[in-house]
Amino acid sequence: MRGLTHNLLACLKCQGYPLRLACTKAEHLDCELDVEQILRIHPKLDWAGLQSLFGDLKGFLEDGVVPLPDAAPANLAAEEGVLKTLHHLLEEVKVVEGQLECPNCQTKFQIKDAIPNMVLNEAAPSE
Amino acid sequence: MKDWELEQALQDVQLFAKPKIELEQYATPPELAKHMLMTAERTYGDIEGKCVLDLGCGTGMLGIGAGLLEAGSVVGVDVDPDALRVAQENIDEAEVAMDLVRCDVFASRRRAEEGATCDGRLAPYGGGLPFRTAFDTVVLNPPFGANKDRQAKGIDLLFLHTALSLCSADGAVYSLHKSSTRDHIQQVGDKWGVRAEPQGEYVWNLSKTYKHQKKSTMDIRVDLWRFCHKSRGD
Numbered sequence: 001m002r003g004l005t006h007n008l009l010a011c012l013k014c015q016g017y018p019l020r021l022a023c024t025k026a027e028h029l030d031c032e033l034d035v036e037q038i039l040r041i042h043p044k045l046d047w048a049g050l051q052s053l054f055g056d057l058k059g060f061l062e063d064g065v066v067p068l069p070d071a072a073p074a075n076l077a078a079e080e081g082v083l084k085t086l087h088h089l090l091e092e093v094k095v096v097e098g099q100l101e102c103p104n105c106q107t108k109f110q111i112k113d114a115i116p117n118m119v120l121n122e123a124a125p126s127e
Numbered sequence: 128m129k130d131w132e133l134e135q136a137l138q139d140v141q142l143f144a145k146p147k148i149e150l151e152q153y154a155t156p157p158e159l160a161k162h163m164l165m166t167a168e169r170t171y172g173d174i175e176g177k178c179v180l181d182l183g184c185g186t187g188m189l190g191i192g193a194g195l196l197e198a199g200s201v202v203g204v205d206v207d208p209d210a211l212r213v214a215q216e217n218i219d220e221a222e223v224a225m226d227l228v229r230c231d232v233f234a235s236r237r238r239a240e241e242g243a244t245c246d247g248r249l250a251p252y253g254g255g256l257p258f259r260t261a262f263d264t265v266v267l268n269p270p271f272g273a274n275k276d277r278q279a280k281g282i283d284l285l286f287l288h289t290a291l292s293l294c295s296a297d298g299a300v301y302s303l304h305k306s307s308t309r310d311h312i313q314q315v316g317d318k319w320g321v322r323a324e325p326q327g328e329y330v331w332n333l334s335k336t337y338k339h340q341k342k343s344t345m346d347i348r349v350d351l352w353r354f355c356h357k358s359r360g361d
Contacts, residue, residue, distance in 0.1 A: 004200045005226040008178075012235070012257040031224070040176050041199050044260065091224065115211050117229045118257045 001116055002029070003057075003090040004041070007049045009100070012118050016104035018049035021056040023111075025097035028062065033087040039077060041090075047072045054089060062088060128196060134161040136195055140188050140217050143210060148339075150207055151270035151282075155188045155303075159329055163266065163301050163351055164192045166326050171353070173299050174198050177263035182290050183232060187214035187225065189266045194223025198264075201225035204256070206232065230256055232289050233282070261295035268303045283308075284315060291321060291354060299355040301326075306348035316354060326351040 010017040047068075054061075054068050065088055066081040073079045100109040100116055110117050137157035146152035155163075168174040174196045181190030184203030194201050203225055205211055211227050218225045235255030269286035283304055290300045304312050306328050316323025333345045 001226050001228070002224075004224075005202055005228065008202065008258050008260060009228070010257050010259040012230075012255075015257075015259065017259050037176065037199055041178065044178060046259065049259075113212065113215060115208075115215065115227045115229055117208075119206065119229055119231045119234070 001095045001111060001114055003050070003053055003093060006053050006095070006100075007045055007090070009116065009118070011102035011105060011107055012109075012120055013107050014102065014105045016102040016107075018046065018052040019100040019102060019109070021053060021095065021098060021100055023057060023060055023095050023098040025095075026057070026060040027094045027096055029092050029094050031091055033084065035077070035083055038083055038086050038090075042072070042076055042086075045072075045086075045090075050086070050089065054085075057089070057093060057095075060093060060095075065089075130161060130165055133164065133192060133195060134158055136221065137161065137188060137192055139220065140186060140191055141213050142186055144213060145209070147207060147209075151272075152185060152207070152210065153333060154185060155268045156331060157188070159268075159303070159331060159349075159351075160188045160192050162327070162329060163189065163303070164196055166351060166353070167264065167266070167299070167301050168196050170326075171299060173264045173301075177298075178202075180204070180262040180265045180290075180293055181225075182265055182267040182293070183269060183286060184214060184227070185210050185268075187217045187227075189268060190214075190225045191217055191221050191223050193264075193266060194218075194225045195221065198224075202262070203227050204230040204232070206230065228257075232256070232286060235289075256289065256293060258293065261293055261298065263295055263298045265290040265294045265298070265300045266302075267300070271305055287315075287354070288319070291319065291356075294354075294356070296356050296358050299353055302352050302354065303349045304352060306350050309350055312350070312352060320357060321354050322357055324353045326353050 065085050096114045098111045134157050137160055142154040143152050174193050176199045179193045179198040179201045181203040184190050184205045190201045190203040267290050269283040272282040294300050313323055328350050330346050331349050
């Protein structure tokens with residue numbers, strides 16, 4: 001799972017968002033920054049979700065990544081640093097092992113081999 | 128990318144190691160996948176740069192094809208962990224930008240419909256699947272409900288309904304349905320208030336996948352459909 005998909009995922013039970021991520025293993029994919037592509041998907045992104053992910057993935061991001069501003073920049077095309085961060089966060093960091101947790105109902109979803117398991121009965125055996 | 132290049136690349140997609148009959152796992156042939164994706168891209172511009180969902184992705188044939196046609200992002204969902212494992216290998220091999228999420232369309236749908244009926248209008252959004260927003264394009268090769276004893280009747284429509292509720296107002300859904308159900312699909316489209324446009328009929332040669340199939344190969348006729356919300360203006 002890359003950041004792009006995390007930004008779309010909500011809790012299966014209650015639609016809680018954004019899901020908190022406790023990552024235990026991540027890989028870096030090698031892909032080129034495509035500014036056009038980032039600008040194209042930008043309107044679909046949830047900024048609060050990006051910030052939450054940025055905080056949760058701090059230890060797994062490459063050195064020198066600039067933090068995201070509090071709100072989406074009005075003119076993203078001119079913000080080179082933010083574009084680089086978005087590219088890294090959305091497309092380059094692949095979460096391999098970890099756990100997602102709903103901010104509302106605390107339901108947990110495991111991530112194994114880069115695949116989040118959003119099937120309820122197995123994701124929450126205690127219930 | 129040319130048609131034959133896409134088809135050739137899709138020939139490398141590994142199929143189900145041990146297909147599961149209860150999930151009606153029949154891999155989409157590369158040629159059929161190519162027709163679907165090229166129709167979506169060439170005729171309607173629905174792949175390149177778009178957020179694409181492959182609903183019931185199996186080992187990833189349609190989603191990987193969308194990735195090869197430079198979709199902006201692709202998410203594949205399936206309930207079967209074994210299929211997803213193969214799909215992940217296929218994605219790594221093809222080097223496409225596609226993520227996988229394990230979801231149960233059938234169970235989610237039922238949850239979404241508790242206390243409500245499925246006919247009439249579309250569910251407001253999501254069909255019970257764990258996404259906060261809709262996708263630009265949804266591609267699917269749904270189970271056709273061939274196993275009458277498994278209460279699977281209408282399961283292709285359940286998948287289609289879920290696909291439509293996960294598709295944005297200006298997006299589109301591309302799906303395959305048995306040609307024998309063409310009139311019914313058209314009626315269902317009308318009932319749900321969506322535009323249902325057949326894009327062509329194809330012969331799908333099912334090579335023998337399961338023991339109960341008596342013939343070693345069987346041809347079935349399938350229609351490629353495009354569905355979109357009536358608000359989309361093209």
